[in-house]
Amino acid sequence: MTRVLLVGNGAREHAIAVALARAEVEIVAHMDKRNPGIASLAKEVNINTLMDPRKLPDLVGIDYAVIGPEGPLSVGVVDYLTSNGVECIGPHQNTARIETSKVLARRVLEKVAKDANPRFEIVRSIDKLRNFEKKIGIENMVVKPDGLTGGKGVKLFGDHFHDRESLVKYASSLIIDHGIVLLEERMKGTEFTVQAFCDGKALAPMPLVRDYKRAYDDDKGPNTGSMGSYSRADHGLQYVSDSDLSNALDIMQRTINGLKKQSAREYRGILYGQFIKTEKGIKVVEFNARFGDPEAMNVLSILSSSLDDVFQSMIDGNVVKPSFEDKATVCLYIVPEGYPGSDTIKDAPISFVSGIKSETYYASVYEKDGIIYTTGSRSIGLLAKGDSVSDAREAVYTDAEKVNGKIRYRNDIAKDVQ
Numbered sequence: 001m002t003r004v005l006l007v008g009n010g011a012r013e014h015a016i017a018v019a020l021a022r023a024e025v026e027i028v029a030h031m032d033k034r035n036p037g038i039a040s041l042a043k044e045v046n047i048n049t050l051m052d053p054r055k056l057p058d059l060v061g062i063d064y065a066v067i068g069p070e071g072p073l074s075v076g077v078v079d080y081l082t083s084n085g086v087e088c089i090g091p092h093q094n095t096a097r098i099e100t101s102k103v104l105a106r107r108v109l110e111k112v113a114k115d116a117n118p119r120f121e122i123v124r125s126i127d128k129l130r131n132f133e134k135k136i137g138i139e140n141m142v143v144k145p146d147g148l149t150g151g152k153g154v155k156l157f158g159d160h161f162h163d164r165e166s167l168v169k170y171a172s173s174l175i176i177d178h179g180i181v182l183l184e185e186r187m188k189g190t191e192f193t194v195q196a197f198c199d200g201k202a203l204a205p206m207p208l209v210r211d212y213k214r215a216y217d218d219d220k221g222p223n224t225g226s227m228g229s230y231s232r233a234d235h236g237l238q239y240v241s242d243s244d245l246s247n248a249l250d251i252m253q254r255t256i257n258g259l260k261k262q263s264a265r266e267y268r269g270i271l272y273g274q275f276i277k278t279e280k281g282i283k284v285v286e287f288n289a290r291f292g293d294p295e296a297m298n299v300l301s302i303l304s305s306s307l308d309d310v311f312q313s314m315i316d317g318n319v320v321k322p323s324f325e326d327k328a329t330v331c332l333y334i335v336p337e338g339y340p341g342s343d344t345i346k347d348a349p350i351s352f353v354s355g356i357k358s359e360t361y362y363a364s365v366y367e368k369d370g371i372i373y374t375t376g377s378r379s380i381g382l383l384a385k386g387d388s389v390s391d392a393r394e395a396v397y398t399d400a401e402k403v404n405g406k407i408r409y410r411n412d413i414a415k416d417v418q
């Protein structure tokens with residue numbers, strides 16, 4: 001039996017575990033907190049930090065490893081594993097920089113697909129900010145740190161800053177901390193996610209997904225990891241044309257080719273492209289070196305190929321084109337009351353009225369004496385499938401009413417989408 005080391009303990013890794021269990025592999029789970037969903041599917045569970053490869057479990061008998069989150073990729077877990085003879089689904093530390101360095105991502109794009117970049121400036125002193133401000137206006141400015149910030153570091157004028165002084169203060173603090181800051185022109189349009197299995201050379205794309213990052217209905221409030229997402233039965237999105245999609249895939253292909261030139265390493269893993277359809281064409285918001293969360297739930301729940309076969313084909317350098325059910329999906333995140341603020345209700349029990357039909361993916365929760373409790377982050381992803389988005393939406397919202405506790409969720413995920 002194939003034995004797979006799965007690193008990570010969020011809902012994304014729970015979705016990977018469900019798909020791997022469906023493919024009848026034996027899972028060795030390495031988590032920094034026990035995810036009850038993953039633990040129930042794993043043959044062995046190892047609890048330790050994800051950020052130190054030396055804390056991984058015994059590698060004897062492991063056929064390959066799947067690295068779920070960006071944190072372990074950023075500290076070189078893949079470099080460690082491959083140098084110890086374990087093949088990985090996930091890129092090496094230097095190619096994972098396509099996610100972990102927003103500056104590198106813009107520079108690579110500038111070389112391989114210039115038009116996919118917004119206007120931007122890489123700034124090491126505040127004088128440069130003034131020059132960029134003259135070009136685009138302070139009211140259009142986005143400030144991005146050059147490192148992992150769990151989705152919380154990107155700040156926009158109008159949303160996070162209401163005057164020039166606070167924006168300049170934030171940019172200055174990033175220059176002091178990191179020596180560099182990325183400034184971008186705000187892009188207006190509708191976002192879409194393209195995820196692809198990548199074998200180092202070729203990409204095998206998955207169905208498109210739309211996610212909702214803002215905390216409250218009508219896209220109000222601060223950014224979160226995402227509050228929900230949907231995908232359509234035809235695997236496309238109503239506002240993304242065939243030529244938009246082939247343009248997005250071309251940008252992704254050029255990006256992995258460009259990364260290889262730059263780092264002399266092939267990119268093997270999941271490439272996640274967050275795109276935005278603007279009046280000036282398709283632009284890249286960001287790349288991630290992993291599945292999206294919740295987008296992993298949308299695509300893996302309808303994967304009809306064996307995930308083990310897909311991963312093995314990536315390792316063999318000949319990625320297969322996977323099949324997906326012709327089903328729509330809606331994923332709704334249940335989060336603690338107060339999330340994502342400092343008053344997030346932690347350690348509160350969550351219970352389920354019987355009869356939930358949606359797939360239930362545990363995110364940041366813990367189990368004690370058979371009861372599930374909230375932590376400071378997203379709790380549970382509910383995923384429903386249907387013949388149409390509206391069918392799946394109805395099913396997921398019916399089930400959300402059956403979750404009890406000090407929790408909340410957005411009411412407008414996939415609203416008015418057929």
Ligand code: GLY
Pocket residue numbers: 211225226288291292293294295
């Ligand atoms: N859904 C956004 C992310 O995974 O980064």
